[in-house]
Amino acid sequence: MKIFKKSGQIRSFILLFLLLSLSTLEAQDVKVMTLLSDKEVTVSKPAPDKVSQKDYDGLFIKGEEKNGSVSYENLSYLQFNLGNMPNHAQIKSLTLRIYLKEAVGSKTQSVKVYPLDAQKVWSDFSWETRPDSGDNIPIGKRKAIGLKDVSPKQRDSGTDFKFNIKDPIINSKMAARGLISLLLAASKEDYEYYAARTAQEDGYAYQPKLIIEYSIDSHLALGNWAQMKQDPQHSGQQTWASNVTPDLVKARKIIEGTNQFSYTKVNPVIYDGQLICAVQQTGTGNGNVEGNYLHRYALTSTGERLNPESPRLSDIVKHQPVVGPKKQLYCILGKAATTLVELDLENNFEEKKRFTTEPVTATPVVGIDGSLYLSTKGGLYAYTPDFKIKWKYAPLTNLKNHHFGSLALSKDEQKAYVVFGDDNKLVVLDTRDGTVLKSSEEIFSIKIEGDETKIPVPAVDVKTGKVVVLDGFRTGKQLTVFNIDGNLVKTYDGCGKSSECFSQPVITNGNAYFIQNGALMKLDLAIMNLVSVGGTSLNPASTLAADKNGNVYVLNTTGKAADLTIYNKGDGTVKTTPLNELNDANLTGNRLLLAPDGNLVIGNDNFVALVQPVSFVGDVTTLSITSVPEDQKVYRTINAIEVGAVVHKSPNNTILYAGKSISFKPGFSVESGAKLTCNIGNWKVKKKSLSIGDSYAGGIIVHLTGDGHGLVAVPEVWTKTNWLAGMGICNTLNYDGYTDWRMPSKEELNLIYENLFKANLGNFVPEEYWSSEVSGGRVMKQNFANGAQEYTDDKDRISHHVRPVRSF
Structure with missing residues (x-):
């Protein structure tokens, strides 16, 4: 078995990574996503040349099934593209939802839904290519896959048709991630339902939609997507555990601005072992001309820039860039933050799409299903992965002056939690159509600071479903806990009349950690038990991050000094280490990211630094890699690692970090679908020549x-x-x-x-x-x-x- 020896640098290699068949998945999350129709057409009598599309902007339904065909006065077609679904998703259910707009009389209409084989019946339908009015639509011996009675009393409300996913056509389209074409018919009455065009007038929520329940293995959902759900303030999506806790750390600046370029004041992004930073070039050095760029750096010994040449962006980057589950990188551009661009992570940030938005006021959020959520002055928008507006939430009569923070998503992504700064309330929205599920009482005292909206982001615990919200962007006077439905559970205060003694919370494994009156507090969200775990003079303006073990990292920057406080859950100790390597620097900005390998990244307005553990509590030299499902672990030692004779089973993902060498006993193997990454050596400062x-x-x-x-x-x-x-x-x-x-x-x-x-x-x-x-x-x-x-x-x-x- 090969032995890897130390030679002064960290070296990383992946032994094996093969995609796992969905049939062998053990740990899966069930989630919900919404698809909007790619196409929607009403076919009508009398003859097509006497009817204009303008007369049929909605979806009109009336027709009758007879002898293997459907005759009609009005029939409507809808088409949905399953290709927009997440990779590795397994469909559990499909539900068509349509919304009644106008009804004739008071009778109930029975609506039937038929699946069409797009290859044989309707390969590319449109108003211009619809059948002649005298034609019947052949359905053969097929029966409706959905049937519902719709009453005029259901105007402006949704009607759901849940399909049998074992239907041969539906099943084949699911397997191929193809286009699903549906025919809607009714034997009585002539009702109008909302189409995408007519729904826009009423906030987009009434568009016809296909609601999909799907399961996805938690590892495949994450993959290398280190910032799951683009959690802007670290609310507990970190899924990596470690065998040790850092005892001593060392910081090193790897990226620093010069008189020719500076780092834009937004959070960097960690993705696939790389660091992505927005920069503003003011001179002609560094291989670029003046302008705005994204730089990509290796999270390695030298922090080497990986893209010496990158395309110039059209404007400055506002807010943190966010990464989507299919390797999209989204950036908000411009001082007014009115341009959203999708960049190609695999092709040196080449621009793929762009569109103009209302002025964006907070970091965008993207879900595992690829949905993109933008908080803007004009309201809160939800977009599909192909940039169609799913819904808009804009409660103010002044449509250009809303103040929302970034939203947070529930584990199943069916609920969105957002703080509405104008009303000082937590609002819970249904992500399928933007319906308000709950609006809290006015319990916050949010400061609205001009165009730079600084509104707190709810922290969601995926274990208990609880939601924790601070009443300030970085510090606050109180912390409030809600249940998964948005009902108030408890409020914590005790700062006095003027001081803001609470920090932003961070959540991991069912516990919320935050600073209160200088102490690090742990709140067990299952039983609502609050205890102090240590510390006496911690700064509430610090930034917190946590790993799956419950170890908490607290970054404090004041003036020209910085320190890192580490809470070791294993032995209950709290230790503060000065980051002397960063002293005498301009420490404006206080950003802290936890990389999957356990290293920390400090984002500053003027530089980016890496913080690496150099000694540990519980340091080990012999490991037996476990095979527990959902295992994502980092094993670290400053010494040599010897791995026992075990089978590293799928879908486990393990990182080994050794100071000297890594070796494997005979009998060790990596199963198909598992991933093992080895890192050896200590970091060195990059040489100038x-x-x-x-x-x-x-x-x-x-x-x-x-x-x-x-x-x-x-x-x-x-x-x-x-x-x-x-x-x-x-x-x-x-x-x-x-x-x-x-x-x-x-x-x-x-x-x-x-x-x-x-x-x-x-x-x-x-x-x-x-x-x-x-x-x-x-x-x-x-x-x-x-x-x-x-x-x-x-x-x-x-x-x-x-x-x-x-x-x-």
Whole structure:
């Protein structure tokens, strides 16, 4: 079994990650999402050339089933695209909801819903291509999959048709994530239902919609989506546990503004082991011209920038960028915050979509289903993943002067909680159509500070369903707890008349942690028991973060000094460590992010710093990785790690962090669907000048060009393998946060021989190494004993060394 040795840097690689079949999932969450129709058309009598679409802006329904066809006076078609559903989702139920707008007389109308095979009947329907009025719509022997009686008393209310998802057409469309086409008919009366066009006049909520209940494994829902639900103030979505608690930490600035560019005052974003920061370029250095950009950095030993060239944004970034579940990056642009753009995370932030919004006043929120929620001056908007407005909540008569904070979502994403600053109330909304489910009494005293709306974000506990709200953006005089339905449970105060003694809360594992009168408090949300866990003079303006273990991290910045307080839930201790590396800096801004690997990121108005544990309480050297479902753990030690002879089972996700080396006992294996990432070594400060043999950009420098670029090789000794397996190892390697490794060309391999091996650098041995050079089915190898290169036919049978390389 290969042993990885320390050589002064953290190195990261992924042993195995294969997507798991949904049939084997053990831990799933049931959630709700809403799709709006892609197309909606009413077919009408008399003849099409005598009826205009304007006469039928709504959905009109009247027709009769007879002899395998449906004849009609008015029939309506709806089409929904299941391709917008989350990856890995399993559909549990489908419900069509339509809203009655106008009814003729007082009789009840019986509405039937039929599924249509889009390939045979209606491949691309529209007003222009609808059938002739004399045509009947063939349905064969098919029966309605939905039937409901609609009364005139149901005007402006929804009628639900829950489908049999085992219906052959519905089932095939679900499996293919295709288009579902539906025909609506009724044998009596002629009623009008809301269409998307007519629903806009009444706040969008009455649009026809397909409501989907789906289950999704919690690991697949998260994936590398580190900021689940884009929780702006850390309300307990962190799902990673650790075997140890940091005892001593060290901070290091990896990104710092210069006289040519500065960091925009918004939170950075952690995604897939990388840090994304908004910057404003004021000079011509750093490879860019003046303008606004997004920079991407590796969360590794050097914090190297990963995109030296990036497209210039059209305006300044306002509010924190947010990441969607399908690798979308959303940014609000402009001083007035009226432009929303979707950028491609996989293609260097190339712009994909944009549209104009009301002025956005708080950080956007995105759900696992891809729904996007914007708090604006004009109201609270909910969008589908393809930017259609699902609903709008705007209770004020002055439609341009609303004050909302960012909302928070319930675990099933069926409820949205938002503080409405103008009324000082917590409002609970149904995410399907924006219906107000609950509005609290006026219990807050929110300060409205001009255009920069600073309204608290509700903190939702996914374990108990409780919702905790501070009455201020960063500090406050009271903390209020609501149940999942928005009913008041309890209010905590005790600050006196003037001081604001409460911090923003952070929630993990059913407990809310916050600072009150200088002490760190723990509130058990199941039994509402409040106790102090330590501390006497903590600053309520501090920022808090927590992991799944219940360890709490408190960042305090005052003037030109910073410190980090860590609550160790295991032994109940509270310890404060000065972050001396950040002293004498301009510490305006107080942002704290907890990365999945347990490292902390401090976001400041002038720099970004990483905080890494350097010693631990409960440090270990021998591990037995557990196989508990839903396991997401970080194992850390400053020493060597030896992993026992266990099977790392799916869907577990584990990160190993060792100061010296990682080894595996015989019998250890990784099951398909599990993920194991190994990190070795200690962090070093990036050197100002580079030389051959330096540790940099994930490896050891082999070659340097005049413009500061070059080639690095992985500095470890790798076991021998045949050529094809070696190519696979190199091309799929995730090492030190980099994924663009490859097998060296014959020229690059010779550079390794000349520049590293001969200088006794990089742990090479005088044996043969594979190159990627192929000619006539033969591959090139090089013997480091004498430097000779030659082609060989034995690429499948003979094992030689491999050494991955990457360019920087």
